[in-house]
Every structure is written in structure tokens, then in C-alpha cells.
Amino acid sequence: YVSTVFTGSSAVTQVFVQRGKDVLLNVTETVVLQKDDDLIWRFNKTSNLVRFIPGGKTTIFTNYKGRAEFFEQNHSVQLKNLQAADSGVYDARVVGDKDRPVAEYTVTVQDPVSEVELNVTQDGGASGSPDSCNVNAICRTADSEISSTFRCVHQTCSQDEGEQSTVTNSGSSLHIYLSDVLIICNHSNQVSRTKATREIQDFCKLDPVIQPLYIYVTVGIVIVLVVLIITGIFVYRRISRTYNTKNIENTVYDTPQVITAQTRDDASPNDASGPSSIYSCAGFPTRSTETEVKPPPESIYSTVQKPARNLQEL
Known part of the structure; x- marks a missing residue:
């Protein structure tokens, strides 16, 4: 776990390390070493760890031989x-005409947290109730403990006063809380974490909520109505489509009728009236049941007669 804290003009980085583990500390400023400059890493500003001189010469001091490694690049x-004794402040400085800091860390070495124990019991006062239940839970470590009460009504559970936590004597944190149907006890610090869980249903066997009968009746009626409406629409569309198909098949279209013109009788030569035309009324001509004999075509020419001469004129 690493965090950075700014103090004055420089940044101090907090680092948490589990006991027995390694940690890498980097410079946080640009480092350009001149010919006469040295770079020194220190512990608590009094004990030197490493000295680096330009040209590749590195010195690791006695107390840290085998426990520290320097990377020149x-x-x-x-x-x-x-x-635990290695907890403290580590800093790096460029030493020359003017000293200047290029890194500073506060390192805290922690032991991993211990295992946690979770004890859950049902509250005897609510025992036997068909729709409610109370349980008590105790979250315990080697040097601390925390307790909480959980209440369930109709399979819906909650924690009295919400999530609870405390700081143990060793500086770790102890939490107890409810997540869905699990009671969780969590023991943690910055480098490790342990937890224990129990299902609340193991202690509160509650009957499910029974819905009133009218709800089921209403839902059933709605479903039936929806089915009837859908069926009616389907039948109506089916009948309409069948009727339209038959109507198209039985449609009789009007047949064009032939209009015959009767030939006008030859007018009398003495008839001075003008020509006239007679048209038949619309309709199918009636035909004789007997075989119709068509006469050969004839040509009729008008005979021109000269007026008779008077005998007296002769």
C-alpha cells in the first residue's frame, strides 16, 4: 500500500510493507550528478544505506550489506x-556544493492480520415467530471484538444502526456488516485481510410472504381478457380476408354490347324528305332458333324512267 503526503515543498510518500517482504524506493526528482556530487540514501536521516559516486562507484554500508541493493541506472x-525495526523515514539526497533532497519515504512494516471468528445466535425473544427474526453476531479477533444485531421480517433483513467498525489494539480494523443474505466479519490492515461469513437464513427460517388471493384472481382475469382480445382480432382478420376473396371471385363485369344499325328502306324517288337514320336500342339481338339462311349478296340499282310522252305531242 502506497500513499503520498505533501509537507512543505517536498512530497513524503507513505509505504506499508508486510513483514518479511521487500520494497523498492525510487527517486522522485530528476537527478543529474556533477563531477563532485554524491547521491546518498539514508535511514531516519542518521544512518547511511548507500553512497553512489559518478563514474560507477557504489558503496553499501555495513548495516545493510545483503539487505539493500542499489540500481545505478x-x-x-x-x-x-x-x-518491524525497519519502519521509519528513508530519504535520498544529492550532496555537493549544495545539498538537495530527491526522495523521501515513510515506511511502515506491518504483520498480517490474524484470523477472525464470527459467532451468530438467534435472539430467543423472537424465536418461533413465523414472519420475523432477530439474530446477534459477534466478530472477534485475538485482542478485540465487535458485535451487531440483525433483524429479518418476511425474508428481508437489515442491520441495526448499519455497518459497524472498530480499530483493534494492534491498529487493524474490524468490520461487521450485512451483504444480501450474508453476515460478514472483516479484519484488515494496509497489507492483509481476513474475513468470516455466515448465512443469516441458517438462523432465520422465515415463511415467504403470501400474496392475497384477489391479486391472483385479478392477474388471471387480465390474462384471459388479453387472450380473448388477441383471438378476436385474429378471427376478425381471418373472416375479412375470406370475404374479400369470395367477393372478388363472384364479380361479373359488363360485356360490351354491339349496336346494330338497321338499313333504311330505300326512299321513294318522289320523297323529298332528307335522309334519316334509325339506331337500335342497346341489348342483345334475339336470334331465331331455326338455322338462319343467309341470302347471297344482292345489288339493287335504281331504274331511271323517262316520263311518258303525250301522244298528242307525237
């Missing part, structure tokens, strides 16, 4: 197998 240092 980026001027970082790795501390190995940290113990």
Missing part, C-alpha cells in the same frame, strides 16, 4: 526482508 534502492 535510475538511482533507486531495494530493501529486502523488512522487519
Whole structure:
């Protein structure tokens, strides 16, 4: 776990390390070493870990031989197998005409947290109730404990006063809370975490909520109505489609009728009236049941007669 805290003009980075683990500390400022400059890593500003001189000469001091490793390419240092006594402030400085800090860390070495124990019991006062139940839970570590009460009504559970937590004597955190149907006890610090869980239903066997009968009746009626409406629409569309098909098949279209013109009788030569035309009324001509004999075509020419001469004129 790493966090950064700004103090004054420089940044102090907080680092939490589990006991027995390693940590890598990097410089946080640009480092350009001149000919006469040295770079030094220190512990608690009094004990030197590493000295680096331009040209590739690196010195690891006696107390950290085998426990520290220096990387020349980026001027970082790795501390190995940290113990509780290694907690403290580590800083890097460029020493020359003017000293200047290029990194500072506060390192805290922590032990992993212990296992946690979760005890859950049903409240005897609510025992036997068909629709409600109370349970008490105790979350316990080697040096601390925390308790909480949970209430369930109709299979819906809640925690009295909400999530609860405390800080143990060793500085770790202890939490107890409800997540869905699980009671969870969580023990943690910055480098490790343990937890224990129990299902609340193991202690509260509640009857499910029974819905009133009228709800089921109403739902059933609605379903039946929807089915009837859909069926009616389907039948109506089917009948309409069948009727339209038959109507198209039985439609009789009007047949064009032939209009015959009767030939006008030859007018009398003495008839001075003008020509006239007679048209038949619309309709099918009636035909004789007997075989119709068609006469050969004839040509009729008018005979021109000269007026008779008077005998007296002769």
C-alpha cells in the first residue's frame, strides 16, 4: 500500500510493507550528478544505506550489506526482508556544493492480520415467530471484538444502526456488516485481510410472504381478457380476408354490347324528305332458333324512267 503526503515543498510518500517482504524506493526528482556530487540514501536521516559516486562507484554500508541493493541506472534502492525495526523515514539526497533532497519515504512494516471468528445466535425473544427474526453476531479477533444485531421480517433483513467498525489494539480494523443474505466479519490492515461469513437464513427460517388471493384472481382475469382480445382480432382478420376473396371471385363485369344499325328502306324517288337514320336500342339481338339462311349478296340499282310522252305531242 502506497500513499503520498505533501509537507512543505517536498512530497513524503507513505509505504506499508508486510513483514518479511521487500520494497523498492525510487527517486522522485530528476537527478543529474556533477563531477563532485554524491547521491546518498539514508535511514531516519542518521544512518547511511548507500553512497553512489559518478563514474560507477557504489558503496553499501555495513548495516545493510545483503539487505539493500542499489540500481545505478535510475538511482533507486531495494530493501529486502523488512522487519518491524525497519519502519521509519528513508530519504535520498544529492550532496555537493549544495545539498538537495530527491526522495523521501515513510515506511511502515506491518504483520498480517490474524484470523477472525464470527459467532451468530438467534435472539430467543423472537424465536418461533413465523414472519420475523432477530439474530446477534459477534466478530472477534485475538485482542478485540465487535458485535451487531440483525433483524429479518418476511425474508428481508437489515442491520441495526448499519455497518459497524472498530480499530483493534494492534491498529487493524474490524468490520461487521450485512451483504444480501450474508453476515460478514472483516479484519484488515494496509497489507492483509481476513474475513468470516455466515448465512443469516441458517438462523432465520422465515415463511415467504403470501400474496392475497384477489391479486391472483385479478392477474388471471387480465390474462384471459388479453387472450380473448388477441383471438378476436385474429378471427376478425381471418373472416375479412375470406370475404374479400369470395367477393372478388363472384364479380361479373359488363360485356360490351354491339349496336346494330338497321338499313333504311330505300326512299321513294318522289320523297323529298332528307335522309334519316334509325339506331337500335342497346341489348342483345334475339336470334331465331331455326338455322338462319343467309341470302347471297344482292345489288339493287335504281331504274331511271323517262316520263311518258303525250301522244298528242307525237
